[in-house]
Amino acid sequence: MAKTTKAAKSANEIKRLWLTYPKKAIQRPAIYELGHKFKVVTNIRQASVTEEVGIVSLELVGERTEIKKAIKWLEGLGIKVEPVEINVIEG
Amino acid sequence: MKVKHGFFTSLKCRECGRHYPKEALHVCEFCFGPLEVDYDYDLIKTVLTRDKIQSRPTNMWRYRELLPIEGEPTIGFQVGFTPLVKADRLAKRLGLREVWVKNDTVNYPTLSFKDRVVSVALSRARELGFEIVACASTGNLANSVAANAASGGLKSYVFIPADLETGKVLGSLVYGTNVIGIRGTYDAVNRLCSEIAGKYGWAFVNVNIRPYYAEGSKSLGYEIVEQLGWRLPDHVVVPMAGGSLITKIHKSFKEFVKLGLVDERECRIHGAQAEGCAPIVNAMKIGADIIKPVSKPQTIVKSLAIGNPADGFYSIQTMRQTGGWAENPDDTEVVAGIRLLAETEGIFAETAGGVTVAATKRLVEDGRIKSNESLVLCITGHGLKTQEAVANKCGEARVIGPHLREFLALLDRKD
Incomplete structure (x- = not known):
C-alpha cells in the first residue's frame, strides 16, 4: 500500500481526511465502493467504530477533480468529510 | 546575539508517540494524530524556580522555559498575567466559600485569552x-x-x-x-x-503552527497556580470549544507538579459547553470515548460552537483523569450567568463566560462542587464582543425630563 501511495504522489494530489459515519452508514463498505467508483487510491490510517458513530482517517490520492467527486459521493451517503485539521475555523 | 534554548526538544504525536523536528508541522504522517510540543523537563528543572519566575515581568513570558520558542519572544510582551479576582459576592450567590475568577476579559491587547496563543504562535512563526x-x-x-x-x-x-x-x-x-x-x-x-x-x-x-499556538494556553494555568500562592485549587471550570484550553490547563498543572513548583493534590477540572452545541459534554455524560459531531450548532454562544472538536477526546480524558465533570447550560442560563458575574463582580464576560458561570451553578447544585471547596472560573473573553447576546435582556434605561420633580417621582415609583 505504501508503495502505491508513493508512486501516485508524484502526479496527483493528496488529501488527508476524517470521515464521520452516521449510524445508518456504518455497515456500508463505503471506502471499498469509493475505490471502485473513482480513480483514487484509498489508504486508511485509523478507524474507530461504535454502535452510534464511525470515524475513519483516510488518505486519498488522485487527480483533484476525481478527489472532489469522491468526497461529494461520500457526503451524499451522509458521511461527514473533513480535512484532518478539522475545525480550521476557531471562535 | 540571540541565545537558543534547548528547553523544547521536538514535536511528538499524541497518538503514536513518533517524534518530529521542530518545524511547521501539525499532523503525524503515520497515523494523522495531532502533534504536540515535547520538552526537556530535567533541564528546565535545573533553571526554573519560583523565585526566578517571580523576579520576571508580569506577563505570560515569565514561564518562557515552558513555552515553545527558541530565542527571546518577539510578540506579546504585555500579554497575560491577568487578574485572579477573589469573587466573594459571586461565591455567596453560588453557596461556596472560596471562588476566584481568572479574568482574561482584560487580556492585552484584544480582550480574550486568544492573545496568549497568538503571542506564542507569532513569535514561533517569526523564528521559523x-x-x-x-x-x-x-x-x-x-x-x-x-x-x-x-x-x-x-x-x-x-x-x-x-x-x-x-x-x-x-x-x-x-x-x-x-x-x-x-x-x-x-x-x-x-x-x-x-x-x-x-x-x-x-x-x-x-x-x-498549531502545536506551538496551543501551548500558549498553558500560561493561563501557570498564572492560576502562582496567583493562588503556589497551590492548586480544588476545582477549575473551563469553557470548551475545540477542547484545547482544558487539556492545556491540565498540562500546565502537571508540568508545575513535575518541576516541583507546586504540591500535587486533587484538582478536578470541569468542562462547559452550551446546550445547543455540546458534543464533548454529551460524550462525557454518556461515558463515550468518541465524540458525535453536532452538524448544526444552535446557540448564542458562537465562540464555543465547534461541532466537531479537534481535542474533544483529550478533553474527556482530562475530565476523567482529574475526577471532573461536564455541563451544558442552555442559552437562558448562559444569559443569567453573564448577568450574575456582572452584577456580583463587575466583570462583563462574553457568552463563553456565561456558559462557565452557568455550568458552575449546575455543578454546585448537583453536589459536585462542595461549599467548603476552592474554585477557579476561567473567564476567557470580554462581553463587549458579544453584546447582542444580552441586548434587551438587562432591562432599559428609565427616561425622564430634566426636572427634579420627575426624578423624585421616579424614585417613589415601585416599578
Missing part, C-alpha cells in the same frame, strides 16, 4: 522564518492575529465566513489586516482554509 501569518476565525482569534501581527510588523490574512456580523469584521479590519470573506457552508470554509494553509508558505496559526 515566516513573513505572513494567517488564521481562519469567526471572532476572537481573528482580532488577536490581526492586532498582534500589526504590532509585530507582520503581514496577515484573516479568513472568515462571508456572512459574519459587521462588528466582528470591523474588529479585525481596523488593524489593517487582509480580511477574506468566504461564501459557503461552515464545512466548505473549513476545507478551503485547510487547503490554503497547505498550499502557501504562510504561518496559519491554528493549522501548521
Whole structure:
C-alpha cells in the first residue's frame, strides 16, 4: 500500500481526511465502493467504530477533480468529510 | 546575539508517540494524530524556580522555559498575567466559600485569552522564518492575529465566513489586516482554509503552527497556580470549544507538579459547553470515548460552537483523569450567568463566560462542587464582543425630563 501511495504522489494530489459515519452508514463498505467508483487510491490510517458513530482517517490520492467527486459521493451517503485539521475555523 | 534554548526538544504525536523536528508541522504522517510540543523537563528543572519566575515581568513570558520558542519572544510582551479576582459576592450567590475568577476579559491587547496563543504562535512563526501569518476565525482569534501581527510588523490574512456580523469584521479590519470573506457552508470554509494553509508558505496559526499556538494556553494555568500562592485549587471550570484550553490547563498543572513548583493534590477540572452545541459534554455524560459531531450548532454562544472538536477526546480524558465533570447550560442560563458575574463582580464576560458561570451553578447544585471547596472560573473573553447576546435582556434605561420633580417621582415609583 505504501508503495502505491508513493508512486501516485508524484502526479496527483493528496488529501488527508476524517470521515464521520452516521449510524445508518456504518455497515456500508463505503471506502471499498469509493475505490471502485473513482480513480483514487484509498489508504486508511485509523478507524474507530461504535454502535452510534464511525470515524475513519483516510488518505486519498488522485487527480483533484476525481478527489472532489469522491468526497461529494461520500457526503451524499451522509458521511461527514473533513480535512484532518478539522475545525480550521476557531471562535 | 540571540541565545537558543534547548528547553523544547521536538514535536511528538499524541497518538503514536513518533517524534518530529521542530518545524511547521501539525499532523503525524503515520497515523494523522495531532502533534504536540515535547520538552526537556530535567533541564528546565535545573533553571526554573519560583523565585526566578517571580523576579520576571508580569506577563505570560515569565514561564518562557515552558513555552515553545527558541530565542527571546518577539510578540506579546504585555500579554497575560491577568487578574485572579477573589469573587466573594459571586461565591455567596453560588453557596461556596472560596471562588476566584481568572479574568482574561482584560487580556492585552484584544480582550480574550486568544492573545496568549497568538503571542506564542507569532513569535514561533517569526523564528521559523515566516513573513505572513494567517488564521481562519469567526471572532476572537481573528482580532488577536490581526492586532498582534500589526504590532509585530507582520503581514496577515484573516479568513472568515462571508456572512459574519459587521462588528466582528470591523474588529479585525481596523488593524489593517487582509480580511477574506468566504461564501459557503461552515464545512466548505473549513476545507478551503485547510487547503490554503497547505498550499502557501504562510504561518496559519491554528493549522501548521498549531502545536506551538496551543501551548500558549498553558500560561493561563501557570498564572492560576502562582496567583493562588503556589497551590492548586480544588476545582477549575473551563469553557470548551475545540477542547484545547482544558487539556492545556491540565498540562500546565502537571508540568508545575513535575518541576516541583507546586504540591500535587486533587484538582478536578470541569468542562462547559452550551446546550445547543455540546458534543464533548454529551460524550462525557454518556461515558463515550468518541465524540458525535453536532452538524448544526444552535446557540448564542458562537465562540464555543465547534461541532466537531479537534481535542474533544483529550478533553474527556482530562475530565476523567482529574475526577471532573461536564455541563451544558442552555442559552437562558448562559444569559443569567453573564448577568450574575456582572452584577456580583463587575466583570462583563462574553457568552463563553456565561456558559462557565452557568455550568458552575449546575455543578454546585448537583453536589459536585462542595461549599467548603476552592474554585477557579476561567473567564476567557470580554462581553463587549458579544453584546447582542444580552441586548434587551438587562432591562432599559428609565427616561425622564430634566426636572427634579420627575426624578423624585421616579424614585417613589415601585416599578
